Amino acid sequence: MAAVTYLEAIRQGIWEEMERDSSVFVLGEDVGVYGGAFKLTEGMLERFGEDRVVDTPISESAIVGAAIGAALMGMRPIAEMQFADFISCAFDQITNFAAKCRYRWGAGVPLVIRGPSGGGIHGGPYHSQNPEMHYVHTPGLKVVAPSTVYDAKGLIKSAIRDEDPVVYFEHKFLYRRLKEELPEGDWTVPIGKADIKRTGSDISVITYGAMVHLALEAAATLANDGIELEVVDLRTLVPLDKERVLDSVKKTSKVILLHEDVRTGGMAGELAAIIAEEAFEYLDGPIMRITAPDTPVPYSPPLEEFFLPKTSDIIRVARQLAAY
Amino acid sequence: MPSNVIMPQMGESIFEGTLTKWLKKVGEPVKRDEPLFEISTDKVDSEIPAPASGVLSEIRVNEGETVQINTVVGVIAEEGAAASPAPAKVEMEDAPKPQAVQPAPQEPELTPEPEPAAAASRSVRSSPLVKRIAREEDVDLGQLEGTGLGGRITKKDILSHLSGRQGSDVPPSAAPAPRMPGTERSPAGSSEVVPMSAMRKSIAEHMLASRRTSAHVTTVFEVDLTRIVNIKNQHAQEFLEREGGKLSYMPFFIKTVAGALKEFPVVNASISGTDIIYKKDVNIGVAVALDWGLIVPVVKNADEKSFLGIAKTASSLAERARQKKLAPEDVQGGTFTISNPGVFGSLLGTPIINQPQVAILCIGAITKRPVVINDAIAIRSMAYLTLTFDHRLIDGAVADHFMSSLKNKLEQWDEPLF
């Protein structure tokens, strides 16, 4: 197959699942006639019809609520949040209804809620958020965040096939910037398994989403100084692949936790606690975090540049940690 | 079997209730669900029905009393054949209490962690990982030199130590140390592990730190002390009678060094970052060897004291040092140090600078040696004086000038003793 973009990979994944399983359908704002704000669902209405590609009113709560109803009935809805930022409008339905059905009364809710998250596109506070932690913090949900074209396709398919509600955060910055040739056939990427994107012996960099690429950039530079980073891509935030994270940390004894999300209450804090608790006697240096500051995402380019973690940040901290 | 009658919880936040009225007396028959008593709570007043049929056999809470929810307020005893087909009553004590703490599932005994044998590893900077490796491999971290930030022992340090466990890892120190047989694990019974004393730990740290801080260079001068030897011998008796103490060589050196330091203030200085701190006072520390270690009491303002003053101060300090009666100010504030291993027979030493000073003088043994004077051989009392100085601040020429001046003063001593 020819190389496809990250966006195209997600589209392919959804399309293939809709072909494969007639219970899969898409609903959201502008997904049908318009083909989606980012053209991710382009062509689907023509192929699968109005029943399975539903243009909804601007009602995130009702979109998710209706998806829950359909999922309870055995359908596999994919509810799109046009920008992940708008997922907050459906917070109650997601955390109080979808997340808790199985636990409370044994009813599975096999739905997917997906949307483009992340900054770097001058979107300002409401088109750049990384809202994942609100959902990581809610038992009963699964949360994934692919960083590559391959993972994006593999994970959307797994999410659709999963029996539990999956919140799928794709990164808009990567939509058209990444291109990869994908294998033929029906393959998936398992939910709940991290991936070593680069092996190394000196420092483990645990990260996800767009930051994976920054970590790889930094690793290339640092290799020239004889500092070898191991880049661990979480891919899934919940359920966390704790074993793989701890294996890496036990190997290198030094760790940098990296994410684009804000600092407080971010995934790095959770990982730091796990590592400090379960790998205490393997640490040869303090656990370092590189994150955005605790502010909303600013708009003006110099401000957004300051806000987002940079490759140079990773390089600097890695050098300092290596020398410790 | 009797049934307990309890104070119910009428509302989620309610935790107590007042029993306002009993509707039955003790001994009266009671039918299940029949009104039995009335209560009053913050939220509501209620009539409470009997939980079982029988006879009210006990009243435990009287009218007007306020009790916590789930308190047993009375007991209904069975009476003959039960009218209601309802089977066994619910044990009230077992009923789930709203905020009751359920017994925790079996927890294993938490045994305290045994202390690692090498106590020295605790005072050395390392990391949880390094400590664990040290414990598992029985490595004494105090023996290692760390290459990490601030001298921290890193994973690399301990791992490379483990892979090459031959030879001594002990750094050079002031006094020649007995050759260490290496720190490989000895079979049990052939060695004894003794934790270091606080003083020893402190000396160890200080020596190591000093070597890492200063650029140590040593220069050696040979000094003809015949004149001083003669003067000392001449006045020994008088000194003993007048001062009640033995006249030693040290005051001669202290006085001379004090003068030389006034001439070469840079040798009386210290370094702070990229600044030179010139000390106004000349406080000369004198190393005193003790049975249990080493201490350096300080003769303050030696340049202002007379020979006698110096002699008295020095001997008093030494005495107090031996009796462990030195006060903190006795050992603080030194700007230069003199070490005198000559008394133990050492000819020549290469001392370690006493931080934050920039030089230290070592006096070797005074021995009679044949020397050449005016092309003739004479027997003179000679001694090697070595100056270790910090080349960051003091260049060789300066050090040698200082020593030259010192040598001249000593060889041509003509100060009155009293």
Added chain:
Amino acid sequence: MELNQQTLLDMLYYMKLTREIETRIERKLYRQGKIVGGVYVGRGQEAIAVGSAIQLEKDDCICPSHRDMGAFLIRGITPREIFAQYMGRRTGVTKGKEANMHMGDMRRGVIAFVSMLADTIPVAAGIAMTYKMRRQNNVVLCYFGDGATSRGDWHEGLNLASVQKAPVVYICNNNYYAYSTPLEKQMAVKDIAVRGAAYAMPGIIVDGNDAIEVFKATQEAIRLARQGGGPSLLECKTFRMTGHSAHDDVKYVPKELFAEWEKKDPILKLESSLLRQRVVSEDAVKKLAARITREVDEGLAMAENDPFPAQAETLEGVYADQNVEAPLAFANSFFSQER
């Protein structure tokens, strides 16, 4: 469904069964300390759930709320299950995971509501949309109170259902009070039914205490939905004859209102109507009462002896394929290791 003698008898049965179970729960078990947590009953509102749900077909669904016990019973939830549910036993519908009426079972077409009332409104729309997608003739009956109609989800749900022409009947149990807040403090409109027009669906006012009127109004709405005519909004006017919950002393409701509505008791209304029209005899009514007492006694007796769930079950059921770690798992293993 035809409103024939059997249907009427069934309606009377379910309403009385509801009344008996709720009386036992609210006035006996709760006060005897046998139930912990909240108790919410629909005393005086039994006609609404029964008159509507009695007409459902097998594959229809209900999204009930907490005052619709009759609908649960009609769908096959038994008295024993209800008592066990209230008492937190393993045999309760949710196996002790959820409290009081927060229960559901997809096999019996009952969706468990959440405490964020009105969340079920869009969920019902989604179920109905699924029926449409599958070309099924089924309907969803979605119940809620006057209070829930103030929430955003209520409006989003009705809007979505109407634009999608989803086969759902939205049934409002307007019992006049949302906890202590009377209707005039909740909304500026006099009737909730007028909101139907805002979403282009019929908005029908119904006497919620007249089971037959409820039956007929629902019948019409169900017919419309099954024919593809989309959703309807039925406002069943009634009155809450108890506090909001069992611990509410209801001092904010004027006593005259209680007296007035007592006279309109729906069970009395239906029973006397059936007796008057000789649809049922005095004897049959007595037999019905005895049957209900027996069924409730039996169910309660069983439930009282049912076991509680094991504590380890706390960690079960969060995901289909994942376990949840016990909080002290690492501490227990780490500190018990040899070092």
